[in-house]
Amino acid sequence: MTAVLDASGLGKRYGHRWALRDCTLQVPAGRVVGLVGPNGAGKTTLLHLAVGLLQPSAGEIGVLGGKPADSPAQLGRVGFVAQDTPVYGSLSVADHLRLGGWLNPRFDAAVAERRIDQLGLDRKQRAGKLSGGQRAQLALTLAIAKRPELLVLDEPVASLDPLARHEFLQHLMEAVADDGVSVVLSSHLVADLERVCDYLIVLTRSRVQVSGDVEELLACHHRLTGARKDPARLPADQEIIEASHTDRQSTLLVRSSGPILDPAWTVDQIGLEDLVLAYMRRAGEADRATRKSHLGSVG
Amino acid sequence: MIRLSWRQFQAQAAVACALLLAVLILFATTRGNIDHLYTVFANANAACVNNPSCPGVGIELSKLDQLLELIGTALVVVPALIGVFWGAPLIAREFENGTHRLAWTQSVTRTRWLACKLAVVGLASVAATGLLSLLVTWWSSPIDRAHQNRFGSGMFGERNITPLGYAAFGFALGVVAGLLIRRTLPAMAATVVGFLAVRMTATYVVRPNIFSPRHATLALDANTMGFGSTNGGPATLMPNPPNLPNAWVYSTHVVDSAGHGLTSATVARTCPTLPFPGGGGQGGPPLGPGSHVRVAGGIQTALQDCVTKLATTYHEVVTYQPANRYWTLQWGETAVYFAAALAIVGFCFWWIRRRAK
Amino acid sequence: MIEFHLNASSGVSPYQQLVQQVRRALVLGLLTAGDQLPTVKDVVAQLAINPNTVLKAYRELEHSGLVAARAGVGTFVTSTLSDSSRAAHGPLREELESWFGKARRAGLDDESIEALFQDTFRSLDAQGVA
Numbered sequence: 001m002t003a004v005l006d007a008s009g010l011g012k013r014y015g016h017r018w019a020l021r022d023c024t025l026q027v028p029a030g031r032v033v034g035l036v037g038p039n040g041a042g043k044t045t046l047l048h049l050a051v052g053l054l055q056p057s058a059g060e061i062g063v064l065g066g067k068p069a070d071s072p073a074q075l076g077r078v079g080f081v082a083q084d085t086p087v088y089g090s091l092s093v094a095d096h097l098r099l100g101g102w103l104n105p106r107f108d109a110a111v112a113e114r115r116i117d118q119l120g121l122d123r124k125q126r127a128g129k130l131s132g133g134q135r136a137q138l139a140l141t142l143a144i145a146k147r148p149e150l151l152v153l154d155e156p157v158a159s160l161d162p163l164a165r166h167e168f169l170q171h172l173m174e175a176v177a178d179d180g181v182s183v184v185l186s187s188h189l190v191a192d193l194e195r196v197c198d199y200l201i202v203l204t205r206s207r208v209q210v211s212g213d214v215e216e217l218l219a220c221h222h223r224l225t226g227a228r229k230d231p232a233r234l235p236a237d238q239e240i241i242e243a244s245h246t247d248r249q250s251t252l253l254v255r256s257s258g259p260i261l262d263p264a265w266t267v268d269q270i271g272l273e274d275l276v277l278a279y280m281r282r283a284g285e286a287d288r289a290t291r292k293s294h295l296g297s298v299g
Numbered sequence: 300m301i302r303l304s305w306r307q308f309q310a311q312a313a314v315a316c317a318l319l320l321a322v323l324i325l326f327a328t329t330r331g332n333i334d335h336l337y338t339v340f341a342n343a344n345a346a347c348v349n350n351p352s353c354p355g356v357g358i359e360l361s362k363l364d365q366l367l368e369l370i371g372t373a374l375v376v377v378p379a380l381i382g383v384f385w386g387a388p389l390i391a392r393e394f395e396n397g398t399h400r401l402a403w404t405q406s407v408t409r410t411r412w413l414a415c416k417l418a419v420v421g422l423a424s425v426a427a428t429g430l431l432s433l434l435v436t437w438w439s440s441p442i443d444r445a446h447q448n449r450f451g452s453g454m455f456g457e458r459n460i461t462p463l464g465y466a467a468f469g470f471a472l473g474v475v476a477g478l479l480i481r482r483t484l485p486a487m488a489a490t491v492v493g494f495l496a497v498r499m500t501a502t503y504v505v506r507p508n509i510f511s512p513r514h515a516t517l518a519l520d521a522n523t524m525g526f527g528s529t530n531g532g533p534a535t536l537m538p539n540p541p542n543l544p545n546a547w548v549y550s551t552h553v554v555d556s557a558g559h560g561l562t563s564a565t566v567a568r569t570c571p572t573l574p575f576p577g578g579g580g581q582g583g584p585p586l587g588p589g590s591h592v593r594v595a596g597g598i599q600t601a602l603q604d605c606v607t608k609l610a611t612t613y614h615e616v617v618t619y620q621p622a623n624r625y626w627t628l629q630w631g632e633t634a635v636y637f638a639a640a641l642a643i644v645g646f647c648f649w650w651i652r653r654r655a656k
Numbered sequence: 657m658i659e660f661h662l663n664a665s666s667g668v669s670p671y672q673q674l675v676q677q678v679r680r681a682l683v684l685g686l687l688t689a690g691d692q693l694p695t696v697k698d699v700v701a702q703l704a705i706n707p708n709t710v711l712k713a714y715r716e717l718e719h720s721g722l723v724a725a726r727a728g729v730g731t732f733v734t735s736t737l738s739d740s741s742r743a744a745h746g747p748l749r750e751e752l753e754s755w756f757g758k759a760r761r762a763g764l765d766d767e768s769i770e771a772l773f774q775d776t777f778r779s780l781d782a783q784g785v786a
Contacts, residue, residue, distance in 0.1 A: 032706050051404050072406045080404035086397035088307070095306060102302045103405035139401070146405070169704035177697040177707040195662065195670060195705045271667075 002065045004029040004150050004182045005050060009059030012045050019045040021206045023059065027184070027199060029149075032176060034197030034214075035186035036276050042206040043186040044083060047154050050184070051080045064149055076106055079143030079181075083154040085136045089128025093121050096138060097145075104146045112145035115171070133164025137171060144175045151175070153185040157192060169196055190273040202276055204283040214272065221275055224252040224265040242278040253278045300407050300415035308420055311385060315427045322370060322431065326438040329367060336360070337441035344445070368442070371435045374428075374457045378465035379494050381424045386473020387486040389416055394481040409651050417644060421470055428466035432459065450547035450625050452502055459629055464636030469494050471643035478647055497639075506632065510624055512549055517541060517615040519553065521606040526573060526598070533563035534573075536605070538615050545622035555612050570605035574598060657694055658686055662703055670705055674713035682722065682733070693723060693731045 005027040012020045020042040027033055035043050048054040049061055052069020061067075066074045087096060093116065101107045116123065119137050121130070127138065136156055143151055153172075157165040173196065175181060187193055193200070201211040210217070221241070229250050231243050238260070242253040253270065254260070260267045270278075305312075340358045347353035360368070390413075393399040403409055436458045443449050449458055456465065472493050476486040519538070528534040538551050553561040566573070620628075658681050662670055681687040694702075696710045714731050717723045725731045759769050 032708075053400060053403060069403070069408075072408060075404065075408070076406040078404070080400070082397060082400035082404075084397060086401050088398055088401075089396065090310070091306065099303055099306075100405075103300060103402075103407050105406060142401075166704055170701050173700040173704050173707060174697060177700045191664070194664070195703070195709075198706050198708050 002029065003027055003062075004031070004064060005033075005184065006062040007046075007049075007059065010046075010049065010056055010061050011058035012042075012049060012054060013057040018057075018206050020049070021058075023208050025201065025208065025211055027182075027201075027211075029182050030180060031182055031199040031213075032173075032197045033182070033184040033199040033201060034193035035184060035201045035203060036188070036190055036193060037186075037203035038188055038280065041203045043188075043203055044154055045206075046203065047080075047152050047184065047186060051078055051152055072105075076104060076146065077149045079146045079148035079151045081136070081139045081143050081151075081153045081156055084159070085132075085139040085156065087127040087130075087135055087138060090126060092124050092126055093130075093138060094123040096127060096142060097123075100142045100145055106147045108145045108147055112141050115141045115145070131164075133160050133167065136160060136164065136168055140168065140171055144171075144179075144181075147179070148181060151181050151183045151185075153183065155186050155188070158187065158189075165192065172196070190276050194272050200272070200276075202279045204280045205287055207283070209279040209283050210275075217275060218269065218272065220257055221253065221255050221270050222260055223268040223270050223274075224250075224254055224260065225268070226250060226265045229264070241282055300411055301419060304415045304419040307416075308385075308423065311420075312423060315423070319427065319430055319434075322434055325367060325370075326434050329364065330438050333364065333367075333438065334441040336364075337445040341445040367438070371439055371457050374431060374435050374462055375453075377428055377431060378462060378469035379491060379498075381428065381466050382469030382473035382490045382494050383487045385420050385424055386470040387477045387490050388483045389420055389474050389477055391477030391481055391483040391486045394477075395483055410648060413648060413651050417474065417647070421467065421644075424466045424470040425463055428462050429460075432457075432462040447544040450545055450620065450622060452506075452547075455506075455547075455628070456498075456502065460633045461629055461636075464633035464640075465498065467640035468497070468636040468643075471640035471647075472497075475643050475647055478650060501632070501635075506628065507549065509628065509631070510620060512618045512620050515541065515543075515617040515619065517617065519606050519610040519613060519615055521603040524602060524606050526602055526605075535563045535566050536561060536609070541615075541617045541619075543617070543619055543622070545625065547620040547625075549618040549620075551615060551617050553609075553613050554616050556614075561609070561613055566605070566609075569608050570601065572601040573605055657692065660694065660699055660703060662705065671709045671713040671716070674699075674710065675716055678713070678717055678722070687733050689733050689735055691733045693733070695730055 003026040005025055007023050007025045010020065010023040010025075011018055023042075023046060035046065037043050045054065049056055050063055050068055052067075052075070064074075064077050066077075068078070069075055088099075091099070097109065097112050097116065100112060101109050116138075119134070119141075121134060121138065127135065130138065140153075140156070143153075151172075156172075157168050160168060169192070172183065172185075176183060185193075185197075198214050199212070200214050200217060202209040227250070228245055228248055231240050231250070231252060234240065234252075234254070237258060238254045238256040240252055240254055244251050252265075253274075336358065340356060344356045347356045390399075393402065402412055439458070443454075443458070448454055455461060469490070473486070473490040476489040476493065477483065480486040480489060523539040523541075525537045525539060526534065527537055529537070536553055538553060540548055540551060555561070658677070660674055660677055662673055666673065668676070678687070678693065687693075693714065696707050696714070699705070699710045700707050714723065714725065718725060718731075722733065722735060723731050724734045756769070759772070764772070
């Protein structure tokens with residue numbers, strides 16, 4: 001199956017600073033992909049590269065087998081909702097629906113109209129007067145009615161209240177159930193993604209820390225607790241993601257393809273949020289270590 | 300995308316239409332009156348020039364008519380306003396609000412998006428300005444016939460086709476400012492500054508030097524000579540403008556055969572009977588080529604003697620562009636401004652294709 | 657038609673919760689043979705979860721022989737959990753109530769009762785009895 005997102009060595013630089021670096025991904029189609037990371041990690045950069053709003057400084061990116069924003073046909077296959085869901089403030093809701101039809105040959109006006117009615121939006125209302133949740137729903141309606149193969153959403157629910165957030169995700173999941181559209185959505189809140197995503201990408205400090213199917217990731221990561229032990233004594237196929245020790249006890253987060261057989265450890269499953277946090281912390285540690293070694297060599 | 304560009308432009312278009320309609324109505328209802336007034340004035344002026352006992356002809360306009368004449372002057376400002384209010388926000392506002400991220404991820408390419416926006420608003424700019432210029436030129440034609448000064452630096456840009464070029468250029472300048480600066484208010488400011496700089500330079504530095512001006516030599520004539528000072532400088536002889544209808548007069552100087560200018564000191568030496576500082580003498584701005592201003596009473600004789608004395612060594616030199624170059628310069632200037640506008644537009648396309656953010 | 661709900665903090669994965677809720681509904685008689693389960697789209701629209709989760713739950717129920725999917729129509733219950741077992745519910749419930757009474761009189765609080773029950777259940781389960 002064609003990967004819906006195929007990046008190799010992808011990077012974007014502004015002056016000296018790399019906003020995204022060494023990004024290599026193969027995201028399969030038909031998934032709801034969660035892109036998680038703290039603010040400033042490079043999520044928006046990656047998404048903008050995927051929809052053609054940015055050009056790479058290094059590496060390559062392919063979307064649905066083509067180059068992003070290459071042609072009107074390619075543009076028509078990808079729907080995008082940018083951060084803060086920009087809309088034309090002085091145009092009405094009805095104008096936005098017309099806009100969708102004017103700018104997209106495959107636009108399904110019936111679907112859009114039906115959804116607007118369901119949402120109870122006033123068509124004459126100027127888009128600038130809508131609440132945050134309503135704006136987000138309008139933007140999502142436009143993107144879905146375009147009948148894309150891939151939907152890309154940049155922190156769509158970040159500034160929404162819990163009800164608006166829930167309604168937005170309901171709308172989105174219905175579209176996935178209806179059309180089988182692939183979704184990539186970014187967030188800095190893991191809780192949002194747990195119900196909705198079946199593929200995870202963790203992005204911190206401009207690099208991909210881990211990516212993969214959520215079920216597989218949860219299956220191959222384990223929390224090991226036991227008596228204080230030197231982690232270097234673990235078998236080679238078990239990769240330590242995080243380790244913490246007290247004087248009596250060691251707690252390890254381990255990635256392992258096979259089962260953990262050592263009876264000295266109590267093996268537990270780990271939740272998605274803990275998994276993400278562990279990788280984010282690991283990235284922080286690695287950065288600190290690099291900086292220290294730099295200082296060491298300079299000073 | 301054309302329909303979206305038009306929809307986004309609707310409010311501004313409505314304002315422009317309303318203003319143009321108002322101007323049309325005002326001009327249509329007052330044109331007859333102006334025509335009459337100025338025809339009478341022109342006839343009276345022609346009669347007065349040849350009549351030694353006629354001091355001069357003046358015209359007094361009602362407040363309304365004075366205001367209407369201002370509309371012609373406003374024509375100079377319109378291209379700048381177009382650049383600021385139609386050009387600068389065209390792209391800058393999209394960047395400011397982030398709506399370019401909505402527009403560039405529909406199914407139209409960036410190039411088509413830009414092309415449609417430029418086409419709709421650019422054509423509207425030129426058309427609106429063209430209409431306004433047409434109305435102003437039509438309404439002012441009696442005035443122009445009377446004053447015959449349409450070739451002057453100020454008037455040249457308020458008539459006929461030059462405003463079209465200015466509008467295209469002003470619009471393009473606004474658009475590129477918005478594209479590069481990406482914020483509406485700073486782009487507006489940059490547009491005003493840039494537009495003024497170019498217009499000023501083109502009008503006062505470039506245009507006078509495109510064709511070498513002609514020089515006409517005239518003998519000093521007491522009938523067309525005034526005496527006074529300008530801007531509080533020393534009092535001297537000041538010739539009235541020569542009778543060159545619709546020519547663009549750069550300057551009139553009184554010089555001797557070697558080309559040296561007539562100084563106040565020389566006048567004082569040669570004509571001590573003339574009233575120097577403290578005295579009267581009319582030398583104010585004339586009413587137009589061919590008209591003249593009479594000097595009061597007894598000074599008239601003194602002036603005539605003075606001129607007769609100086610006429611042996613001094614003569615008048617008029618530097619001017621002949622009237623038959625008017626339309627060449629009109630077409631040329633319009634073409635250059637349009638070319639500049641197109642060059643800017645070309646740059647905009649290049650910029651938007653190359654720079655992906 | 658039953659309605660699903662999700663407990664985000666229960667530690668049980670969403671698809672397992674769905675499976676459990678269908679089973680419980682079958683046990684309690686809320687679902688009988690021939691009833692239709694909510695469509696994937698309806699579940700997803702209500703709970704805002706990934707459709708694949710629902711599909712997975714329904715597939716597992718299908719493997720267990722409890723439901724069958726009819727293409728283009730929906731997913732329907734094919735059999736209930738053993739009807740005979742339902743008959744035994746009454747007397748079993750009474751025995752449980754009497755046991756709870758005894759545990760309370762012995763001084764156990766709710767948590768201890770639950771821990772004791774879970775522990776016994778698990779160890780019996782491990783021995784293959786329960």
